[in-house]
Amino acid sequence: MVIIDSEGPFPDVAGILVARALWRYRSELAPAYLLAVLALGGAVLHLTHPQWWPWLLSVATVAAWALAMFGARVGLSLRIERFYAATVAMGGGGWLSAATALGVMFGPLPMLLAGGGFLLAVPWWTHRRRRTKVRVDRQIAAWPEIAQSVGLAGSRAQSAVVDVWGWRARFALARGQTIQDVMAKVPAIESALGTFRGAVRVFPTRDDKANRFELRVLDSDPHADAIPWPGPSVSSITEPISLGPFEDATGARVLLLRRHGLIGGVAGSGKSGGINVLMGNLSACRDVVIWAIDLKRGMELQPWASCIDRLATTPEQARAMLRDAIAVLEARADWLAANGRRVWEPTPELPALVIVVDEYAELADDAPDAAGDTDSIARRGRAVAVTLIAATQRPTQKAMGKGAVRSQMDVRVSFRVRERKDVDLILGQGMLSAGWHAQTLDAPGKFLLSAPEHDTPRRGRAYLLTDVTVAETAERHASVRPALDEVSRRALDEARMTPISEPSVLVTPSREDRTENALREALDGAPDEGLPIAHLLMITQLSRPTLYRRLSELVKAGRAVQVGRGRYKASDHVR
Structure with a gap:
């Protein structure tokens, strides 16, 4: 016979279960907790x-x-949220008084107390962020x-925060697990959490510990709509340029001084828009001379011609x-x-030189002999502030001219690609x-940025x-564009005066x-x-200062x- 003692551990177990339920559903029961505190506080203060x-x-x-x-x-970003909080504070404080x-x-x-508390609890129970917090807690x-089902058994959550776009949480990994393991499980995590595809992001934690990671889950896409350009973010090439916002609203800022850049992505992915952002910022810098190559007859870069010192639209140009860039580099x-x-x-007197090449693959096809010059610029241009920015759809070895240009690119911007490779x-x-x-x-303009700081x-x-x-x-910045420095101009003049050593039967104009x-x-x-x-x-194809000088002479x-x-x-008399 088994005798059960009614005064045994069962009341303690029931108490623990009740306490756990009260804690687990603390968000739903928050209005009731507030009413209890007000009633108790009012009773104590009336007596004392x-x-x-x-x-x-x-x-x-x-x-x-x-x-x-x-x-x-304090996180009440919406006006209705601030009004609600103020109403609760005034109502609760007035009743307590x-x-x-x-x-x-x-x-x-x-x-x-009962009626007002119920009325003020209804917005709380229906509020989106509170509902999200309840869901996140669960x-x-x-x-x-979830970790067991996706293959991350032993990992555990350390903290979670609800924000405007969704929520983020910090996790500790089990022994032997790494953040690469978590990244490989992202589709499985999305399925287990019941999110839409592409909603989960995985990042290292700020302390960069190998056995930690941060999980970010989006309820809505902050990049669903196009974001108008707020204007240039820099006035000097020595400052990081903002290409656009990340999903947490921080700027995707990258330094281009003494770094070469590669921009890639399929047609329609937003490369042209990215180049426009780049040109809008570079044209605002008073210590940068811009040269550009656009072999599509200037279709993409022609609108910026007033800010470009030289624009090449043919293979010969x-x-x-x-x-000439090599001559400048060596000088x-x-x-x-x-x-x-x-x-x-x-400086404005000694400006950097940035060469922007749109559709680099066209250059490699139409002017293959120029690949050696771009390779030389990529290898030797950093110290002398001669920067190469190349945009192309697929930067294969053939498209990049069979040189080492791609390996010299420190800044990589990838818009949407069609194939994983x-x-x-x-x-x-x-x-x-x-x-x-x-x-x-999944939208034009979205990109991933890889750089030393990203x-x-x-x-x-x-x-x-x-x-x-x-x-x-372009019209606003055209008047502040700097001229090429004296060292570079003298090198270009000497290069143009150098006689051609190759014999020729025909006498061609210089x-x-x-x-x-x-x-x-x-x-x-x-x-x-x-x-x-x-x-x-x-x-x-003259530089801006030379053209103005010739026009003044004429x-x-x-x-x-x-x-x-x-x-x-x-x-008129010449005509």
């Missing part, structure tokens, strides 16, 4: 300090005003079962530009050595297996510049003569309103006239 009621009412009024005015600083002065059971006070409580290196310096520090082509070998899944980017996969979205914004920005003829022909054929500087720069000689701001044509 009934004269305190004016002070309590004053404190409640100040607290309600502070929550209404400054609630955003009355109970302190008159007693908890005086007249209508019990009914006011998912965190169920994590041991691209070859000449890259040869700067000689100048640094002669002056006992190791690196070229950009293209992730490693753009971001580097092994990046796909490390969790950089650019093939899952070594974890975080999704960003490039700012959107409309055609109107591009035109306004480059200077061809440029002069092109300028005069353009002015002769200009309409009555004249041709803009940007158009003349593209036709002549105006003084009576061969050209300025018919408006930045517009010239041949004088």
Whole structure:
């Protein structure tokens, strides 16, 4: 016979279960807990300090005003949330003041407490963030079962926080598990949590411990809509450029000084938008001269022509530009050595040179002999502040000119790719297996950024510049563009004066003569309103200072006239 002692452990077990339930459902029961505290507090204060009621009412009024005015600083981002918190503070404080002065059971006070408490509890129970917190608490409580089902048995949750877009939590891994194991399980985690595909992100923790990771779960996509460009984020190449916001609203900022960049992604993925963001920031820097190559006849970069010192739109122009870039590179290196310096520090008088190449694969196909020059620039350009930025759809070895250009790119930006293997082509070998899944980017402008200061996969979205914004920005920045430094200009002049050693049967005009003829022909054929500087720069391939000097000489000689701001044509008697 088994005798059960009624005074045994069962009451203790029941108490523990009740306590656990009260704790587990603390969010749902928070209004009841608040009412209990108010009733108990009112009873105690009425018996001990009934004269305190004016002070309590004053404190409640100040607290309600502070929550209404400054609630955003404590996480109440919406106005309705601040109004609700202020109402609860004023209602609870007012009732507590009355109970302190008159007693908890005086007249209508019990009914006011019960009825008012229920009415104010309804918004709390229906509030989205509170519901999310309840759901998150339950998912965190169920994590041991989830971890077992996805192959991360032994991992445990340490903390969880609900934010605007979803929630994030810190986890400790079991012995032998790494963050790479977690990244490989992301699809399984999404299934176990019941989220939409692509909602889960995995990051190292801030202390960078190998047995920790941070899990971020999105309830909605913060990058679902295009984000208008707020304007340039820098005024110098020495500052990190913001390409757009990450999902946590922090900026995707990257330094380009003494670093080469590679931008990749399929057609329609947002590369052109990323280049526009880059150009908008570079054109605002007064210590950068911009050269550009666009072999699609300038279709992409022509809107920025007024801010570009040289724009090459044909293979011949691209070859000449890259040869000149090598001359600049070598002249700067000689100048640094002669002056006992190791690196070229950009200033408005000694600007950096950034060469932007759109659709690099076209350059490799149409001007394969230029690949050696780009390779040399990539290998030797850092110290002398000559930077190469290349954009292409698939940076294969063939597309990059069979050189070492791709391996020299420190900054990698990957927009959406069609095939998984293209992730490693753009971001580097092994990046796909490390969790950089650019093939899952689902909207134009979304990108992954890999750079020395960005070594974890975080999704960003490039700012959107409309055609109107591009035109306004280019016009605004055109007047502040710097001229090439004296060291570089002298090197270019010497290179152009060097005679051609190859014998030729035909006598061809020099480059200077061809440029002069092109300028005069353009002015002769200009309409009555004249041709803009940007158009003349593209036709002549002269640098901006040289073009202005030649135009000034032609105006003084009576061969050209300025018919408006930045517009010239041949004088009437010449025509």
